[in-house]
Amino acid sequence: MAAGSRGAEHLIEMRGITKIYPDGTVALRGVDFYVRRGEIHGLLGENGAGKTTLMKILSGLLRPTSGEIWVNGRKVSFKSASEALKMGIGMVHQHLALVQVFTVYENIVLGLKAEGDARLRIEKLMEETGLKVPLDVRIENLPFGVRQRAEILKMLYRNVDVLILDEPTTNLTPVETDELFETLRRLKNQGKTVIFITHKLREVLEVTDRVTVLRNGRVVGVVETSKATPQQLAKMMVGREVVFTVSKPPREPGEPILEVRDLWVRNDLGEWAVKGVSFTVKAGEIFGIAGVEGNGQSELIQAITGLRRPEKGRILLEGRDVTGFPPSKLYRMGLGHIPEDRQGLGLVLDMNVAENSILGVQRGRRFMGKFYNLLWSSIRRHASQIIERFAVVAPSLDAPVRSLSGGNQQKLVVGRELSKEPKLIVAAQPTRGLDVAATEYIRKLLVDMRTRGKAVLLVSADLDEVLQLSDRIAVMYEGEFMGIARPEELTREQIGMMMGGYRLAGG
Numbered sequence: 103m104a105a106g107s108r109g110a111e112h113l114i115e116m117r118g119i120t121k122i123y124p125d126g127t128v129a130l131r132g133v134d135f136y137v138r139r140g141e142i143h144g145l146l147g148e149n150g151a152g153k154t155t156l157m158k159i160l161s162g163l164l165r166p167t168s169g170e171i172w173v174n175g176r177k178v179s180f181k182s183a184s185e186a187l188k189m190g191i192g193m194v195h196q197h198l199a200l201v202q203v204f205t206v207y208e209n210i211v212l213g214l215k216a217e218g219d220a221r222l223r224i225e226k227l228m229e230e231t232g233l234k235v236p237l238d239v240r241i242e243n244l245p246f247g248v249r250q251r252a253e254i255l256k257m258l259y260r261n262v263d264v265l266i267l268d269e270p271t272t273n274l275t276p277v278e279t280d281e282l283f284e285t286l287r288r289l290k291n292q293g294k295t296v297i298f299i300t301h302k303l304r305e306v307l308e309v310t311d312r313v314t315v316l317r318n319g320r321v322v323g324v325v326e327t328s329k330a331t332p333q334q335l336a337k338m339m340v341g342r343e344v345v346f347t348v349s350k351p352p353r354e355p356g357e358p359i360l361e362v363r364d365l366w367v368r369n370d371l372g373e374w375a376v377k378g379v380s381f382t383v384k385a386g387e388i389f390g391i392a393g394v395e396g397n398g399q400s401e402l403i404q405a406i407t408g409l410r411r412p413e414k415g416r417i418l419l420e421g422r423d424v425t426g427f428p429p430s431k432l433y434r435m436g437l438g439h440i441p442e443d444r445q446g447l448g449l450v451l452d453m454n455v456a457e458n459s460i461l462g463v464q465r466g467r468r469f470m471g472k473f474y475n476l477l478w479s480s481i482r483r484h485a486s487q488i489i490e491r492f493a494v495v496a497p498s499l500d501a502p503v504r505s506l507s508g509g510n511q512q513k514l515v516v517g518r519e520l521s522k523e524p525k526l527i528v529a530a531q532p533t534r535g536l537d538v539a540a541t542e543y544i545r546k547l548l549v550d551m552r553t554r555g556k557a558v559l560l561v562s563a564d565l566d567e568v569l570q571l572s573d574r575i576a577v578m579y580e581g582e583f584m585g586i587a588r589p590e591e592l593t594r595e596q597i598g599m600m601m602g603g604y605r606l607a608g609g
Protein backbone atom coordinates (compact mmCIF):
# COMPACT_ATOMS: atom_id res chain seq x y z
CA MET A 103 0.00 0.00 0.00
CA ALA A 104 1.19 3.51 -0.73
CA ALA A 105 2.26 5.85 2.04
CA GLY A 106 -1.23 7.31 2.08
CA SER A 107 -3.85 6.39 4.59
CA ARG A 108 -6.82 4.12 4.80
CA GLY A 109 -8.60 7.07 6.40
CA ALA A 110 -11.88 6.11 4.87
CA GLU A 111 -11.95 2.88 6.82
CA HIS A 112 -9.91 3.79 9.87
CA LEU A 113 -10.28 6.85 12.02
CA ILE A 114 -7.10 5.97 13.92
CA GLU A 115 -4.01 4.37 12.49
CA MET A 116 -0.98 3.78 14.66
CA ARG A 117 1.81 2.28 12.58
CA GLY A 118 4.99 0.60 13.72
CA ILE A 119 4.86 2.15 17.17
CA THR A 120 7.86 1.40 19.34
CA LYS A 121 8.30 2.78 22.83
CA ILE A 122 11.45 2.48 24.87
CA TYR A 123 11.21 4.09 28.30
CA PRO A 124 14.19 6.10 29.59
CA ASP A 125 15.24 3.19 31.82
CA GLY A 126 15.56 0.96 28.76
CA THR A 127 12.28 -0.95 29.15
CA VAL A 128 10.92 -1.80 25.72
CA ALA A 129 7.17 -1.46 26.19
CA LEU A 130 6.08 -1.57 22.54
CA ARG A 131 7.80 -3.28 19.63
CA GLY A 132 6.41 -2.12 16.31
CA VAL A 133 2.71 -2.07 17.07
CA ASP A 134 0.13 -1.51 14.33
CA PHE A 135 -3.20 -0.51 15.81
CA TYR A 136 -6.21 0.44 13.70
CA VAL A 137 -9.57 1.66 14.92
CA ARG A 138 -12.65 2.10 12.76
CA ARG A 139 -14.84 5.13 13.04
CA GLY A 140 -17.79 4.52 15.34
CA GLU A 141 -16.72 1.20 16.79
CA ILE A 142 -16.10 0.07 20.33
CA HIS A 143 -12.65 -1.38 20.12
CA GLY A 144 -11.30 -3.56 22.92
CA LEU A 145 -7.61 -3.51 23.79
CA LEU A 146 -6.79 -6.69 25.62
CA GLY A 147 -3.53 -7.98 27.04
CA GLU A 148 -1.74 -9.27 30.08
CA ASN A 149 -0.31 -7.01 32.74
CA GLY A 150 2.64 -5.22 31.24
CA ALA A 151 1.65 -6.00 27.64
CA GLY A 152 1.82 -2.30 26.78
CA LYS A 153 -1.86 -1.32 26.62
CA THR A 154 -1.61 1.81 28.75
CA THR A 155 1.62 2.87 27.06
CA LEU A 156 0.03 2.59 23.61
CA MET A 157 -2.98 4.64 24.64
CA LYS A 158 -0.87 7.27 26.40
CA ILE A 159 0.91 7.70 23.09
CA LEU A 160 -2.37 8.04 21.21
CA SER A 161 -3.63 10.60 23.72
CA GLY A 162 -0.46 12.71 23.60
CA LEU A 163 0.85 11.95 27.09
CA LEU A 164 3.85 10.02 25.83
CA ARG A 165 5.84 10.31 22.64
CA PRO A 166 6.68 7.16 20.73
CA THR A 167 10.33 6.27 20.21
CA SER A 168 9.40 5.58 16.61
CA GLY A 169 6.29 5.05 14.51
CA GLU A 170 3.51 7.14 13.01
CA ILE A 171 0.04 8.14 14.05
CA TRP A 172 -2.66 9.05 11.54
CA VAL A 173 -5.99 10.49 12.57
CA ASN A 174 -8.76 10.82 10.03
CA GLY A 175 -6.30 10.46 7.16
CA ARG A 176 -3.83 13.01 8.49
CA LYS A 177 -0.46 12.33 10.01
CA VAL A 178 -0.18 13.83 13.48
CA SER A 179 2.51 14.23 16.10
CA PHE A 180 1.18 15.19 19.52
CA LYS A 181 3.41 17.08 21.92
CA SER A 182 0.87 17.07 24.73
CA ALA A 183 -2.48 15.73 25.81
CA SER A 184 -4.13 19.03 24.93
CA GLU A 185 -2.92 18.72 21.35
CA ALA A 186 -4.53 15.28 21.14
CA LEU A 187 -7.71 16.70 22.68
CA LYS A 188 -7.83 19.34 19.95
CA MET A 189 -7.86 16.48 17.46
CA GLY A 190 -10.74 14.91 19.36
CA ILE A 191 -8.88 12.24 21.33
CA GLY A 192 -9.32 12.02 25.10
CA MET A 193 -8.33 9.43 27.66
CA VAL A 194 -9.90 8.56 31.01
CA HIS A 195 -7.25 7.04 33.26
CA GLN A 196 -7.68 4.39 35.85
CA HIS A 197 -6.59 6.82 38.51
CA LEU A 198 -8.90 9.69 37.69
CA ALA A 199 -7.45 13.11 37.14
CA LEU A 200 -10.08 15.28 38.81
CA VAL A 201 -9.53 18.04 41.35
CA GLN A 202 -10.88 16.63 44.60
CA VAL A 203 -11.97 19.91 46.21
CA PHE A 204 -13.71 21.23 43.10
CA THR A 205 -17.29 20.43 42.20
CA VAL A 206 -18.16 18.29 39.21
CA TYR A 207 -19.16 21.42 37.29
CA GLU A 208 -15.89 23.19 38.10
CA ASN A 209 -13.93 20.15 37.00
CA ILE A 210 -15.80 19.85 33.72
CA VAL A 211 -15.22 23.46 32.70
CA LEU A 212 -11.73 23.64 34.19
CA GLY A 213 -9.27 25.42 31.91
CA LEU A 214 -11.86 26.42 29.33
CA LYS A 215 -12.99 29.95 28.75
CA ALA A 216 -16.26 30.81 30.37
CA GLU A 217 -19.28 30.09 28.24
CA GLY A 218 -22.71 31.40 29.11
CA ASP A 219 -24.52 28.19 28.31
CA ALA A 220 -21.95 25.78 29.79
CA ARG A 221 -24.35 24.38 32.33
CA LEU A 222 -27.08 23.90 29.74
CA ARG A 223 -24.69 22.12 27.45
CA ILE A 224 -23.57 19.79 30.25
CA GLU A 225 -27.15 19.02 31.19
CA LYS A 226 -27.94 18.24 27.57
CA LEU A 227 -24.92 15.94 27.42
CA MET A 228 -26.08 14.13 30.55
CA GLU A 229 -29.47 13.64 28.95
CA GLU A 230 -28.05 12.29 25.69
CA THR A 231 -25.50 9.96 27.25
CA GLY A 232 -27.23 8.81 30.40
CA LEU A 233 -24.23 9.98 32.43
CA LYS A 234 -26.03 11.42 35.43
CA VAL A 235 -23.93 13.35 37.96
CA PRO A 236 -24.74 15.98 40.59
CA LEU A 237 -22.98 19.05 39.17
CA ASP A 238 -22.58 21.01 42.40
CA VAL A 239 -21.11 18.33 44.65
CA ARG A 240 -17.38 18.24 45.30
CA ILE A 241 -15.54 15.30 43.76
CA GLU A 242 -14.21 14.15 47.15
CA ASN A 243 -17.75 13.54 48.32
CA LEU A 244 -18.72 11.27 45.44
CA PRO A 245 -18.32 7.51 45.05
CA PHE A 246 -15.86 6.26 42.46
CA GLY A 247 -18.45 5.35 39.85
CA VAL A 248 -19.89 8.87 39.83
CA ARG A 249 -16.44 10.45 39.62
CA GLN A 250 -15.73 8.33 36.61
CA ARG A 251 -18.92 9.53 34.92
CA ALA A 252 -17.84 13.10 35.67
CA GLU A 253 -14.51 12.48 33.98
CA ILE A 254 -16.17 10.98 30.91
CA LEU A 255 -18.52 13.97 30.75
CA LYS A 256 -15.51 16.25 30.99
CA MET A 257 -14.04 14.59 27.90
CA LEU A 258 -17.32 14.72 25.99
CA TYR A 259 -17.73 18.38 26.90
CA ARG A 260 -14.40 18.91 25.15
CA ASN A 261 -15.96 17.35 22.06
CA VAL A 262 -13.85 14.22 21.88
CA ASP A 263 -14.65 11.87 19.03
CA VAL A 264 -12.42 9.14 20.36
CA LEU A 265 -12.85 8.23 23.98
CA ILE A 266 -10.16 5.99 25.50
CA LEU A 267 -11.02 4.25 28.76
CA ASP A 268 -8.23 2.51 30.69
CA GLU A 269 -9.68 -0.37 32.71
CA PRO A 270 -12.79 1.62 33.55
CA THR A 271 -14.64 -1.19 35.32
CA THR A 272 -11.98 -2.08 37.90
CA ASN A 273 -13.56 -0.05 40.67
CA LEU A 274 -17.17 -0.29 39.57
CA THR A 275 -19.94 -2.41 41.04
CA PRO A 276 -21.70 -4.81 38.64
CA VAL A 277 -24.63 -2.39 38.31
CA GLU A 278 -22.33 0.57 37.56
CA THR A 279 -20.52 -1.55 34.98
CA ASP A 280 -23.80 -2.28 33.20
CA GLU A 281 -24.64 1.42 33.25
CA LEU A 282 -21.24 2.30 31.82
CA PHE A 283 -21.72 -0.21 28.99
CA GLU A 284 -25.13 1.25 28.26
CA THR A 285 -23.50 4.68 27.99
CA LEU A 286 -20.78 3.35 25.69
CA ARG A 287 -23.43 1.87 23.39
CA ARG A 288 -25.25 5.20 23.32
CA LEU A 289 -22.02 7.03 22.50
CA LYS A 290 -21.41 4.59 19.70
CA ASN A 291 -24.88 5.22 18.31
CA GLN A 292 -24.08 8.92 18.35
CA GLY A 293 -21.07 8.20 16.16
CA LYS A 294 -18.34 8.31 18.81
CA THR A 295 -15.44 5.89 18.75
CA VAL A 296 -14.50 4.13 21.96
CA ILE A 297 -11.29 2.32 22.87
CA PHE A 298 -11.79 0.14 25.88
CA ILE A 299 -8.84 -1.36 27.79
CA THR A 300 -9.63 -4.31 29.99
CA HIS A 301 -8.48 -7.70 31.25
CA LYS A 302 -11.94 -9.04 31.60
CA LEU A 303 -12.85 -11.31 28.72
CA ARG A 304 -16.52 -11.26 29.62
CA GLU A 305 -16.59 -7.48 29.26
CA VAL A 306 -14.75 -7.53 25.95
CA LEU A 307 -17.23 -10.06 24.62
CA GLU A 308 -20.19 -8.08 25.91
CA VAL A 309 -19.47 -4.57 24.74
CA THR A 310 -16.88 -4.42 21.94
CA ASP A 311 -17.13 -4.77 18.17
CA ARG A 312 -13.54 -5.77 17.61
CA VAL A 313 -10.58 -6.60 19.80
CA THR A 314 -6.85 -6.09 19.43
CA VAL A 315 -4.77 -8.37 21.63
CA LEU A 316 -1.31 -7.27 22.76
CA ARG A 317 1.33 -9.51 24.22
CA ASN A 318 4.73 -8.37 25.38
CA GLY A 319 4.64 -5.19 23.34
CA ARG A 320 3.41 -6.79 20.11
CA VAL A 321 0.02 -7.24 18.46
CA VAL A 322 -0.90 -10.93 18.48
CA GLY A 323 -4.14 -10.51 16.64
CA VAL A 324 -7.25 -8.51 15.80
CA VAL A 325 -10.58 -10.29 15.94
CA GLU A 326 -14.25 -9.56 15.35
CA THR A 327 -15.83 -9.94 18.76
CA SER A 328 -18.85 -11.81 17.40
CA LYS A 329 -16.51 -14.53 16.18
CA ALA A 330 -14.36 -14.72 19.32
CA THR A 331 -14.50 -17.14 22.24
CA PRO A 332 -13.11 -16.58 25.74
CA GLN A 333 -10.74 -19.54 25.34
CA GLN A 334 -9.33 -18.15 22.11
CA LEU A 335 -8.85 -14.63 23.52
CA ALA A 336 -7.22 -15.94 26.69
CA LYS A 337 -4.84 -18.05 24.67
CA MET A 338 -3.92 -15.08 22.49
CA MET A 339 -3.25 -13.00 25.59
CA VAL A 340 -0.93 -15.37 27.39
CA GLY A 341 0.35 -17.52 24.55
CA ARG A 342 -0.90 -20.79 25.98
CA GLU A 343 -4.09 -22.51 27.08
CA VAL A 344 -5.50 -20.97 30.23
CA VAL A 345 -7.18 -23.04 32.89
CA PHE A 346 -10.19 -21.17 34.13
CA THR A 347 -10.69 -23.47 37.08
CA VAL A 348 -8.27 -24.06 39.92
CA SER A 349 -7.98 -27.62 41.14
CA LYS A 350 -8.55 -27.85 44.85
CA PRO A 351 -7.54 -31.04 46.63
CA PRO A 352 -9.90 -32.06 49.44
CA ARG A 353 -8.70 -31.12 52.88
CA GLU A 354 -10.14 -31.51 56.35
CA PRO A 355 -9.98 -28.17 58.12
CA GLY A 356 -7.97 -28.07 61.35
CA GLU A 357 -7.96 -25.82 64.40
CA PRO A 358 -9.76 -22.49 64.34
CA ILE A 359 -7.26 -19.76 63.45
CA LEU A 360 -9.50 -16.71 63.19
CA GLU A 361 -12.64 -16.32 65.26
CA VAL A 362 -14.86 -13.28 64.88
CA ARG A 363 -17.63 -12.95 67.45
CA ASP A 364 -20.53 -10.54 67.18
CA LEU A 365 -18.40 -7.81 65.62
CA TRP A 366 -19.73 -4.27 65.22
CA VAL A 367 -17.75 -1.69 63.25
CA ARG A 368 -18.53 1.87 62.19
CA ASN A 369 -17.50 3.46 58.87
CA ASP A 370 -15.80 6.84 58.43
CA LEU A 371 -19.14 8.61 58.67
CA GLY A 372 -19.84 7.00 62.04
CA GLU A 373 -22.59 4.75 60.68
CA TRP A 374 -22.71 1.03 61.41
CA ALA A 375 -20.92 -0.77 58.60
CA VAL A 376 -20.62 -4.19 60.25
CA LYS A 377 -23.56 -5.27 62.37
CA GLY A 378 -22.93 -8.26 64.57
CA VAL A 379 -20.95 -10.55 62.28
CA SER A 380 -19.68 -13.92 63.61
CA PHE A 381 -17.63 -16.60 61.85
CA THR A 382 -14.61 -18.85 62.20
CA VAL A 383 -11.83 -19.59 59.72
CA LYS A 384 -9.95 -22.81 60.35
CA ALA A 385 -6.48 -23.95 59.35
CA GLY A 386 -6.60 -25.41 55.86
CA GLU A 387 -9.74 -23.55 54.87
CA ILE A 388 -10.61 -20.70 52.53
CA PHE A 389 -13.53 -18.72 53.88
CA GLY A 390 -14.93 -16.48 51.15
CA ILE A 391 -17.02 -13.37 51.61
CA ALA A 392 -19.12 -12.41 48.61
CA GLY A 393 -21.35 -9.40 48.19
CA VAL A 394 -21.77 -6.17 46.30
CA GLU A 395 -18.97 -3.85 47.32
CA GLY A 396 -19.76 -1.27 49.96
CA ASN A 397 -21.76 -3.61 52.20
CA GLY A 398 -19.27 -3.52 55.05
CA GLN A 399 -16.63 -5.87 53.66
CA SER A 400 -13.88 -3.23 53.75
CA GLU A 401 -14.65 -2.20 57.33
CA LEU A 402 -14.77 -5.85 58.42
CA ILE A 403 -11.34 -6.49 56.93
CA GLN A 404 -9.97 -3.29 58.41
CA ALA A 405 -11.14 -4.37 61.86
CA ILE A 406 -9.59 -7.82 61.49
CA THR A 407 -6.27 -6.44 60.25
CA GLY A 408 -6.04 -3.79 62.97
CA LEU A 409 -6.66 -0.81 60.71
CA ARG A 410 -10.00 0.13 62.29
CA ARG A 411 -11.19 -0.21 65.83
CA PRO A 412 -14.34 -2.29 66.29
CA GLU A 413 -16.96 -0.86 68.65
CA LYS A 414 -18.19 -4.16 69.99
CA GLY A 415 -17.34 -7.82 69.69
CA ARG A 416 -14.21 -9.94 69.77
CA ILE A 417 -11.54 -11.04 67.33
CA LEU A 418 -9.43 -14.07 68.26
CA LEU A 419 -6.25 -15.23 66.55
CA GLU A 420 -5.36 -18.80 67.51
CA GLY A 421 -7.53 -18.46 70.57
CA ARG A 422 -5.92 -15.24 71.77
CA ASP A 423 -8.00 -12.09 72.02
CA VAL A 424 -6.44 -9.60 69.59
CA THR A 425 -9.32 -7.11 69.39
CA GLY A 426 -7.91 -3.63 68.83
CA PHE A 427 -4.31 -4.77 68.33
CA PRO A 428 -2.32 -2.57 65.94
CA PRO A 429 -1.36 -4.03 62.52
CA SER A 430 2.34 -4.30 63.41
CA LYS A 431 1.55 -6.56 66.34
CA LEU A 432 -0.87 -8.66 64.30
CA TYR A 433 1.75 -9.11 61.56
CA ARG A 434 4.21 -10.41 64.14
CA MET A 435 1.57 -12.85 65.36
CA GLY A 436 1.17 -14.37 61.91
CA LEU A 437 -1.25 -12.21 59.92
CA GLY A 438 -0.61 -11.70 56.21
CA HIS A 439 -2.69 -9.02 54.50
CA ILE A 440 -3.19 -8.55 50.78
CA PRO A 441 -4.97 -5.21 50.91
CA GLU A 442 -7.70 -4.08 48.59
CA ASP A 443 -5.90 -0.81 47.89
CA ARG A 444 -2.45 -1.97 46.84
CA GLN A 445 -1.38 1.49 45.76
CA GLY A 446 -2.17 2.96 49.13
CA LEU A 447 -1.67 0.33 51.80
CA GLY A 448 0.16 -2.34 49.90
CA LEU A 449 3.04 -0.45 48.36
CA VAL A 450 4.89 2.82 48.53
CA LEU A 451 5.06 3.67 44.85
CA ASP A 452 8.09 5.95 45.01
CA MET A 453 10.14 3.43 46.95
CA ASN A 454 12.01 0.77 45.07
CA VAL A 455 11.29 -2.93 44.76
CA ALA A 456 13.76 -3.96 47.49
CA GLU A 457 12.37 -1.43 49.98
CA ASN A 458 8.81 -2.48 49.26
CA SER A 459 9.67 -6.14 49.71
CA ILE A 460 10.20 -5.69 53.46
CA LEU A 461 7.34 -3.30 54.26
CA GLY A 462 5.75 -4.42 57.50
CA VAL A 463 8.69 -6.65 58.44
CA GLN A 464 11.53 -4.12 58.28
CA ARG A 465 11.97 -4.27 62.03
CA GLY A 466 12.45 -8.01 61.91
CA ARG A 467 15.77 -9.40 63.06
CA ARG A 468 16.70 -10.43 59.53
CA PHE A 469 16.66 -6.91 58.15
CA MET A 470 17.75 -4.69 60.99
CA GLY A 471 21.13 -4.66 62.67
CA LYS A 472 22.06 -3.94 66.28
CA PHE A 473 22.00 -0.20 65.76
CA TYR A 474 18.69 -0.21 63.89
CA ASN A 475 20.64 -0.04 60.65
CA LEU A 476 19.03 -1.74 57.66
CA LEU A 477 20.91 -4.79 56.44
CA TRP A 478 20.80 -4.12 52.73
CA SER A 479 22.39 -7.31 51.52
CA SER A 480 19.81 -9.48 53.25
CA ILE A 481 17.00 -7.15 52.15
CA ARG A 482 18.15 -7.49 48.55
CA ARG A 483 18.42 -11.25 48.87
CA HIS A 484 14.88 -11.37 50.27
CA ALA A 485 13.57 -9.18 47.43
CA SER A 486 15.29 -11.33 44.78
CA GLN A 487 13.71 -14.43 46.26
CA ILE A 488 10.22 -12.93 46.10
CA ILE A 489 10.78 -11.83 42.51
CA GLU A 490 12.00 -15.27 41.57
CA ARG A 491 9.40 -17.29 43.41
CA PHE A 492 6.38 -15.19 42.49
CA ALA A 493 7.41 -14.39 38.93
CA VAL A 494 7.41 -10.62 39.39
CA VAL A 495 8.65 -8.83 36.28
CA ALA A 496 10.72 -5.84 37.42
CA PRO A 497 13.62 -4.12 35.66
CA SER A 498 15.76 -4.19 38.83
CA LEU A 499 15.59 -4.17 42.61
CA ASP A 500 16.30 -0.44 42.48
CA ALA A 501 13.42 0.40 40.15
CA PRO A 502 10.63 2.39 41.78
CA VAL A 503 7.52 0.26 42.19
CA ARG A 504 5.63 2.93 40.23
CA SER A 505 7.31 1.70 37.05
CA LEU A 506 6.00 -1.86 37.44
CA SER A 507 2.80 -2.80 35.63
CA GLY A 508 -0.29 -3.22 37.79
CA GLY A 509 -0.12 -6.99 37.75
CA ASN A 510 3.48 -7.05 38.80
CA GLN A 511 2.81 -4.60 41.61
CA GLN A 512 0.13 -6.97 42.88
CA LYS A 513 2.39 -10.02 42.57
CA LEU A 514 5.00 -8.18 44.64
CA VAL A 515 2.46 -7.53 47.43
CA VAL A 516 1.19 -11.09 47.33
CA GLY A 517 4.73 -12.45 47.30
CA ARG A 518 5.80 -10.29 50.21
CA GLU A 519 2.81 -11.28 52.32
CA LEU A 520 2.92 -15.00 51.53
CA SER A 521 6.68 -15.19 52.07
CA LYS A 522 6.09 -14.16 55.68
CA GLU A 523 4.60 -17.66 56.05
CA PRO A 524 1.57 -16.25 57.84
CA LYS A 525 -0.93 -18.42 59.69
CA LEU A 526 -3.84 -16.33 58.53
CA ILE A 527 -4.01 -14.65 55.14
CA VAL A 528 -6.57 -11.92 54.65
CA ALA A 529 -6.89 -11.40 50.91
CA ALA A 530 -9.08 -8.52 49.76
CA GLN A 531 -9.82 -8.42 46.02
CA PRO A 532 -6.53 -10.25 45.40
CA THR A 533 -6.88 -10.49 41.62
CA ARG A 534 -8.50 -7.15 40.87
CA GLY A 535 -6.95 -5.55 37.82
CA LEU A 536 -4.96 -8.66 37.00
CA ASP A 537 -4.85 -10.47 33.69
CA VAL A 538 -5.91 -14.08 33.32
CA ALA A 539 -2.42 -15.50 33.78
CA ALA A 540 -1.63 -13.51 36.92
CA THR A 541 -5.12 -14.25 38.24
CA GLU A 542 -4.69 -17.96 37.69
CA TYR A 543 -1.31 -17.81 39.43
CA ILE A 544 -2.51 -15.93 42.50
CA ARG A 545 -5.60 -18.13 42.90
CA LYS A 546 -3.37 -21.17 42.76
CA LEU A 547 -1.08 -19.69 45.42
CA LEU A 548 -4.01 -19.07 47.74
CA VAL A 549 -5.26 -22.62 47.29
CA ASP A 550 -1.73 -23.95 47.90
CA MET A 551 -1.48 -21.94 51.11
CA ARG A 552 -4.80 -23.36 52.26
CA THR A 553 -3.81 -26.91 51.36
CA ARG A 554 -0.60 -26.41 53.37
CA GLY A 555 -2.72 -25.64 56.39
CA LYS A 556 -3.02 -21.86 56.42
CA ALA A 557 -6.32 -20.15 57.10
CA VAL A 558 -7.43 -17.86 54.27
CA LEU A 559 -10.09 -15.17 54.51
CA LEU A 560 -10.98 -14.11 50.98
CA VAL A 561 -13.09 -11.07 50.17
CA SER A 562 -13.88 -10.62 46.54
CA ALA A 563 -16.45 -8.87 44.40
CA ASP A 564 -15.77 -11.50 41.75
CA LEU A 565 -18.40 -14.15 42.35
CA ASP A 566 -16.66 -16.74 40.19
CA GLU A 567 -13.54 -16.31 42.29
CA VAL A 568 -15.37 -16.77 45.58
CA LEU A 569 -17.25 -19.81 44.28
CA GLN A 570 -14.14 -21.44 42.89
CA LEU A 571 -11.76 -20.93 45.78
CA SER A 572 -13.84 -21.05 48.93
CA ASP A 573 -14.52 -24.02 51.18
CA ARG A 574 -17.28 -21.99 52.80
CA ILE A 575 -18.98 -18.81 51.62
CA ALA A 576 -20.70 -15.99 53.44
CA VAL A 577 -22.67 -13.34 51.59
CA MET A 578 -22.58 -9.88 53.12
CA TYR A 579 -25.39 -7.37 52.76
CA GLU A 580 -25.70 -4.07 54.62
CA GLY A 581 -23.24 -5.12 57.31
CA GLU A 582 -24.69 -8.56 57.97
CA PHE A 583 -24.14 -12.08 56.75
CA MET A 584 -27.15 -13.34 54.82
CA GLY A 585 -25.98 -16.89 55.33
CA ILE A 586 -22.94 -19.16 55.39
CA ALA A 587 -22.79 -22.28 53.23
CA ARG A 588 -20.51 -24.54 51.24
CA PRO A 589 -20.25 -23.48 47.57
CA GLU A 590 -21.77 -26.73 46.33
CA GLU A 591 -24.87 -26.07 48.45
CA LEU A 592 -25.53 -22.77 46.69
CA THR A 593 -26.71 -21.88 43.22
CA ARG A 594 -25.60 -18.64 41.62
CA GLU A 595 -29.21 -17.49 41.79
CA GLN A 596 -29.31 -18.07 45.55
CA ILE A 597 -26.12 -16.09 45.98
CA GLY A 598 -27.53 -13.35 43.79
CA MET A 599 -30.63 -13.20 46.01
CA MET A 600 -28.47 -13.05 49.14
CA MET A 601 -26.39 -10.26 47.58
CA GLY A 602 -29.65 -8.39 47.25
CA GLY A 603 -30.59 -8.85 50.89
CA TYR A 604 -32.46 -12.17 51.12
CA ARG A 605 -31.46 -14.41 53.98
CA LEU A 606 -30.55 -17.99 53.22
CA ALA A 607 -33.33 -20.19 54.57
CA GLY A 608 -32.00 -22.12 57.56
CA GLY A 609 -28.62 -20.36 57.12
Ligand SMILES: Nc1ncnc2c1ncn2[C@@H]1O[C@H](COP(=O)(O)OP(=O)(O)OP(=O)(O)O)[C@@H](O)[C@H]1O
Pocket residue numbers: 123124125127128129147148149150151152153154155156505506507508509510
Ligand atom coordinates in the same frame (compact mmCIF):
# COMPACT_ATOMS: atom_id res chain seq x y z
N1 LIG B 1 7.27 5.04 33.36
C1 LIG B 1 7.78 3.84 33.04
N2 LIG B 1 9.11 3.62 33.06
C2 LIG B 1 9.64 2.43 32.74
N3 LIG B 1 8.90 1.36 32.37
C3 LIG B 1 7.59 1.51 32.33
C4 LIG B 1 6.95 2.73 32.67
N4 LIG B 1 5.61 2.58 32.55
C5 LIG B 1 5.42 1.31 32.14
N5 LIG B 1 6.60 0.66 32.00
C6 LIG B 1 6.81 -0.74 31.56
O1 LIG B 1 6.33 -0.86 30.23
C7 LIG B 1 5.67 -2.11 30.05
C8 LIG B 1 4.25 -1.88 29.57
O2 LIG B 1 3.53 -1.25 30.63
P1 LIG B 1 2.02 -0.79 30.50
O3 LIG B 1 1.69 -0.05 31.72
O4 LIG B 1 1.82 -0.11 29.19
O5 LIG B 1 1.28 -2.20 30.48
P2 LIG B 1 -0.28 -2.54 30.58
O6 LIG B 1 -0.55 -3.46 29.46
O7 LIG B 1 -1.08 -1.30 30.66
O8 LIG B 1 -0.31 -3.35 31.95
P3 LIG B 1 -1.45 -3.40 33.11
O9 LIG B 1 -2.50 -4.33 32.62
O10 LIG B 1 -0.72 -4.03 34.26
O11 LIG B 1 -1.94 -2.03 33.37
C9 LIG B 1 5.79 -2.84 31.37
O12 LIG B 1 6.89 -3.70 31.32
C10 LIG B 1 6.04 -1.74 32.38
O13 LIG B 1 6.77 -2.23 33.49
Ligand SMILES: [Mg+2]
Pocket residue numbers: 153154155508
Ligand atom coordinates in the same frame (compact mmCIF):
# COMPACT_ATOMS: atom_id res chain seq x y z
MG1 LIG C 1 -2.29 -0.50 32.17
